[in-house]
Amino acid sequence: MLRMVCFLLAITASGYSVADVSAVYGFESRGEEQRYQNLIAELRCPKCQNQNIADSNSPISKDMRNVVYQMMLDGASNEEIVESLVSRFGEFVKYKPDLDSRTFVLWATPAIAVLVGLLVVAGVVVRSRRAGTAAPALSSEEQARIDKMLAERNEGGSA
Amino acid sequence: MYPELGQLALILALLLAVLLSVVPLVGSLTGRDNLQAFARPLTTGMFVFVGLAFAVLTHAFLTDDFSVAYVANNSNSMLPWYYKFSAVWGGHEGSLLLWILMLTGWTMAVAIFSRRLPAVMISQVLSVLGMVSVGFMLFIVVTSNPFDRLLPNVPADGADLNPLLQDFGLIVHPPMLYMGYVGFAVAFAFAIAALINGRLDAAWARWSRPWTTVAWSFLSVGIALGSWWAYYELGWGGWWFWDPVENASLLPWLSGTALMHSLAVTEKRGVFKSWTVLLAIVTFALSLLGTFLVRSGVLTSVHAFASDPERGTFLLILLAITVLASLVLYAFRAPVVHVRSRYGSLSREIFLLLNNVLLVSATLLVAVGTLYPLVLDFFDLGKISIGEPFFNLTFSPLAVATGLLLGVGTFSRWKKTDGGWLARKLLWPLAVSMLLSTAIMVGYGGFTPWAFLGVFTAVWVTSATFWDLWDKSSSKKGRIHGLKRQSRSYYGMVLGHLGLAITMAGATVVSNYGIERDVRMVPGDVAEVGDYQFLFVDIGERRGQNFTAQYGTFEVMLDGKKVAELHPEKRQYAVGMSVMTEADIDAGLFRDIFVAVGERISDNAWAIRLQYKPLIRWLWLGALFMAAGGFLAVSDRRYRIRERATERATASQPAQKDDQGTAGAVS
Amino acid sequence: MKRLLLFLPLLVAVVVGVVLFAGIGKDPTKLDSALIGKQIPAFSLKDLKQPETTLDEGLFQGEITLLNVWGTWCPACRDEHDDLMKVAREKKVAIIGLNYKDNRDDALVWLDRLGDPYRTVIYDPKGTLGFDLGVYGAPETFVIDASGVVRYRHVGVVNDQVWEQILLPVINEARENG
Numbered sequence A: 001m002l003r004m005v006c007f008l009l010a011i012t013a014s015g016y017s018v019a020d021v022s023a024v025y026g027f028e029s030r031g032e033e034q035r036y037q038n039l040i041a042e043l044r045c046p047k048c049q050n051q052n053i054a055d056s057n058s059p060i061s062k063d064m065r066n067v068v069y070q071m072m073l074d075g076a077s078n079e080e081i082v083e084s085l086v087s088r089f090g091e092f093v094k095y096k097p098d099l100d101s102r103t104f105v106l107w108a109t110p111a112i113a114v115l116v117g118l119l120v121v122a123g124v125v126v127r128s129r130r131a132g133t134a135a136p137a138l139s140s141e142e143q144a145r146i147d148k149m150l151a152e153r154n155e156g157g158s159a
Numbered sequence B: 001m002y003p004e005l006g007q008l009a010l011i012l013a014l015l016l017a018v019l020l021s022v023v024p025l026v027g028s029l030t031g032r033d034n035l036q037a038f039a040r041p042l043t044t045g046m047f048v049f050v051g052l053a054f055a056v057l058t059h060a061f062l063t064d065d066f067s068v069a070y071v072a073n074n075s076n077s078m079l080p081w082y083y084k085f086s087a088v089w090g091g092h093e094g095s096l097l098l099w100i101l102m103l104t105g106w107t108m109a110v111a112i113f114s115r116r117l118p119a120v121m122i123s124q125v126l127s128v129l130g131m132v133s134v135g136f137m138l139f140i141v142v143t144s145n146p147f148d149r150l151l152p153n154v155p156a157d158g159a160d161l162n163p164l165l166q167d168f169g170l171i172v173h174p175p176m177l178y179m180g181y182v183g184f185a186v187a188f189a190f191a192i193a194a195l196i197n198g199r200l201d202a203a204w205a206r207w208s209r210p211w212t213t214v215a216w217s218f219l220s221v222g223i224a225l226g227s228w229w230a231y232y233e234l235g236w237g238g239w240w241f242w243d244p245v246e247n248a249s250l251l252p253w254l255s256g257t258a259l260m261h262s263l264a265v266t267e268k269r270g271v272f273k274s275w276t277v278l279l280a281i282v283t284f285a286l287s288l289l290g291t292f293l294v295r296s297g298v299l300t301s302v303h304a305f306a307s308d309p310e311r312g313t314f315l316l317i318l319l320a321i322t323v324l325a326s327l328v329l330y331a332f333r334a335p336v337v338h339v340r341s342r343y344g345s346l347s348r349e350i351f352l353l354l355n356n357v358l359l360v361s362a363t364l365l366v367a368v369g370t371l372y373p374l375v376l377d378f379f380d381l382g383k384i385s386i387g388e389p390f391f392n393l394t395f396s397p398l399a400v401a402t403g404l405l406l407g408v409g410t411f412s413r414w415k416k417t418d419g420g421w422l423a424r425k426l427l428w429p430l431a432v433s434m435l436l437s438t439a440i441m442v443g444y445g446g447f448t449p450w451a452f453l454g455v456f457t458a459v460w461v462t463s464a465t466f467w468d469l470w471d472k473s474s475s476k477k478g479r480i481h482g483l484k485r486q487s488r489s490y491y492g493m494v495l496g497h498l499g500l501a502i503t504m505a506g507a508t509v510v511s512n513y514g515i516e517r518d519v520r521m522v523p524g525d526v527a528e529v530g531d532y533q534f535l536f537v538d539i540g541e542r543r544g545q546n547f548t549a550q551y552g553t554f555e556v557m558l559d560g561k562k563v564a565e566l567h568p569e570k571r572q573y574a575v576g577m578s579v580m581t582e583a584d585i586d587a588g589l590f591r592d593i594f595v596a597v598g599e600r601i602s603d604n605a606w607a608i609r610l611q612y613k614p615l616i617r618w619l620w621l622g623a624l625f626m627a628a629g630g631f632l633a634v635s636d637r638r639y640r641i642r643e644r645a646t647e648r649a650t651a652s653q654p655a656q657k658d659d660q661g662t663a664g665a666v667s
Numbered sequence C: 001m002k003r004l005l006l007f008l009p010l011l012v013a014v015v016v017g018v019v020l021f022a023g024i025g026k027d028p029t030k031l032d033s034a035l036i037g038k039q040i041p042a043f044s045l046k047d048l049k050q051p052e053t054t055l056d057e058g059l060f061q062g063e064i065t066l067l068n069v070w071g072t073w074c075p076a077c078r079d080e081h082d083d084l085m086k087v088a089r090e091k092k093v094a095i096i097g098l099n100y101k102d103n104r105d106d107a108l109v110w111l112d113r114l115g116d117p118y119r120t121v122i123y124d125p126k127g128t129l130g131f132d133l134g135v136y137g138a139p140e141t142f143v144i145d146a147s148g149v150v151r152y153r154h155v156g157v158v159n160d161q162v163w164e165q166i167l168l169p170v171i172n173e174a175r176e177n178g
Helices: A002-012 A030-042 A059-073 A078-089 A104-130 A140-155 B003-030 B039-062 B069-074 B081-089 B092-112 B119-143 B168-197 B202-233 B244-269 B273-296 B309-333 B348-378 B388-409 B419-444 B449-472 B479-485 B488-513 B616-634 B637-652 C008-023 C075-089 C104-114 C128-133 C160-176
Strands: B515-521 B526-529 B532-543 B547-558 B561-566 B569-573 B579-582 B584-586 B591-600 B606-614 C044-046 C054-056 C065-070 C094-100 C120-124 C140-144 C150-155
Touching: A030 A059, A030 A078, A030 B388, A030 B515, A059 A078, A078 C128, A104 B348, A104 B388, B003 B039, B003 B119, B003 B168, B039 B069, B039 B081, B039 B092, B039 B119, B069 B092, B081 B092, B081 B168, B092 B119, B092 B168, B119 B168, B119 B309, B168 B202, B168 B244, B168 B273, B168 B309, B202 B244, B202 B273, B202 B616, B244 B273, B244 B348, B273 B309, B273 B348, B273 C008, B309 C008, B348 B388, B348 C008, B388 B419, B388 B449, B388 B488, B419 B449, B419 B488, B449 B488, B488 B606, B488 B616, B515 B526, B526 B606, B532 B591, B532 B606, B547 B591, B561 B584, B561 B591, B579 B591, B591 B616, C044 C120, C065 C075, C065 C128, C075 C094, C075 C104, C075 C160, C094 C128, C104 C120, C120 C128, C140 C160, C150 C160
Parallel strands: C065 C094, C094 C120
Antiparallel strands: B515 B606, B526 B532, B532 B547, B547 B561, B547 B569, B569 B579, B584 B591, B591 B606, C044 C054, C065 C140, C140 C150
């Protein structure tokens, strides 16, 4: 009903119209409109070269947006809407992969990587503590080379 | 000019590259100076011939030589001349030619700017770069020749450049991006040379550092340009989609950032050498992986070139040989003996190591997220999609952690930092960050945990950076003197970190506080987006050089005052009949207003996409700051002063054979 | 031990290389149907050639059939048409057509001009059955067994090679397993 009112207002107003236009798909509230935008951004066009159905102009994307809209009007939840599309087009159309035995490694990657990294750093710190305080002593040959280099450098003026 | 000259030039370049790969390398391993002396001339020759080939192809485009298949497929007589020029790299074959032009260009640069390096080192570095060139030149000559001809049936006109590419973005984005990708080949070559000759030390790190930083800076600019271009060109207001090709550019950037920081530690303290070398190899390997992914058809992407299994296979073999050979060399030749150095748990070394942990984890995350669908498909476990929802959930925490660590690590000292002292230093930044973040939340109207974290981190990095600058520039001789005393390297770091903060702020704010509406409008309607009102004035036809368009007029008002007039278009291109949405944007430092025309719903009703994008420009501005920081750091005295020292030394000691280049390297 | 660890990156690279190699040549846009192993969805649509008749999912009971999704607006459908005619002529298997998002008159003229390989054609102007079947681009061809269960979905044209190597094996397997 509210949708109809907005639509009529939009059509009949001329010049500066105070009432806002309806969304291409009209919603009860901005919150619902936002929910719709979020949903269509997370669903993938099965045909396109990697686009979500929000940005794609292909006919199948239009159909899918339409179905999302209709289901939202019927009161379906996000999970129900996504499930309905997945049951027809496969899990390919979801940009957020399920968390299951196949994708566990995927989702766990950041945690595992950071954990391993932290362990390595801990190991490095421990090892450096054992390394002793002083740098290894120079051999007499190395000492002589350093003396020579320092002498040359001083000769050539300060750098 | 005959296109065949271009082909000939490429073949000659290939021959020179083969010689470059072999002769100086052999010379360096057998101590034959005369062979090593060939390195620079061969490099010059290789670069000249590739340049010639590129010039020939450019000429073919500019003179509408449609007998060349590549020109016929990517150009058209009605195309404006600047797009004809950039069309040279608009397709697969030409973009590869650009790639090797950049590669031979970088090789040339290394040859020129490395007078002070030991001959053995430079011979090997140039040889390795030569080997990489050989691979790519072979690829071009055998599978992707841009000079193939369509004789005798020369088409009357070309198929036109894809309208999406008829844009300023094509002129700048690929060259910048390739400068970055290819630039990492230099760090790679240094790493391989060090593994071959065993001289993996602080000096090696010092030589590698500027090359890596410059490549990284270019890549930062290249990625930012890509994001900016997609934003205004594709008509949806998106700036990052976690598309496989986009990820392919982000991977070497993340890894390259880690490399840059790791090189700092190796240069200053001589530690983490094996790790740094590995990063150098991995970063370039990721560049190559990106090159493969874009052209092989293995992953679907809006940005991909036309795919061809034969080319894909060749490229993969090339990639495999390069990466596997490097990693085998690494496994056998990387040092296992640890440098005995002691550093505390709060030392700068450790903070930079932690930085690497986070950046490498992020690299791994993006790589896994991009390739995982392939893995599952390989095991017949289904075809899944991994996109923005996944990456937002997993990448954001890492980004925040990196920023938080940055703030703390800024104050760290080499070898040892006192915990209490560090904690006290952090008090001011903490207070400032809490206050400012809260203020910003309130200002934009709404608190969400992620928005807060993102903004807090950005402010945290900024305040820590400035506080550290304040701290370091305090001097008995006055603040100005203190500021002047800091090195360019330090200011480069400051700029770079500020750039990161700016980008993070932009990304957080636009993602959390941006508003997007798809509305149905007829001329005369007003739509509300946030505090703005959009009046749809009218829409009519207009003609361009090679298209006709539906040209809309919108007035945008804020608090009753007009702030912008926007003209989005829906264009139909004459050749190919493709339809493009050209959004119009009122750009501002603190917000963009974005309008795009969608479908025609009925006679006078159109679907209009309206967007309010706060701080979106900060995303790219931050990247420019980061790149500026990189270039500033590279111009630091230390990279120039030793030149003078060496000259003076050679002037007074004519028979000097041993020029280590490590003297005076303490800063 | 440390030396062994240094071989780890090499190992990772090899694994990645193998996965990438396997991916070459595969078409990432060809999706498996989500309906494999499931019943044809319920529908109620008119017959293209006999507008008064209403068809439903019972149409697919009793024998193995091919369901071919096509439209006059689809150039690739034109390409595969002759191959479909061949299959129909040699009576290898019954083909049921799904006229997807099309105009009845255009479709009838098309069949008249080019030949009619279909035993029956379902008229789906709004694409509702197509949507329920997960059709995302014509032409698509489904193999449906005698109890109305979807066995396979092929995206793209049906030609000799596709028929021999892809569809026929599925049909034969369906015949053996009932």
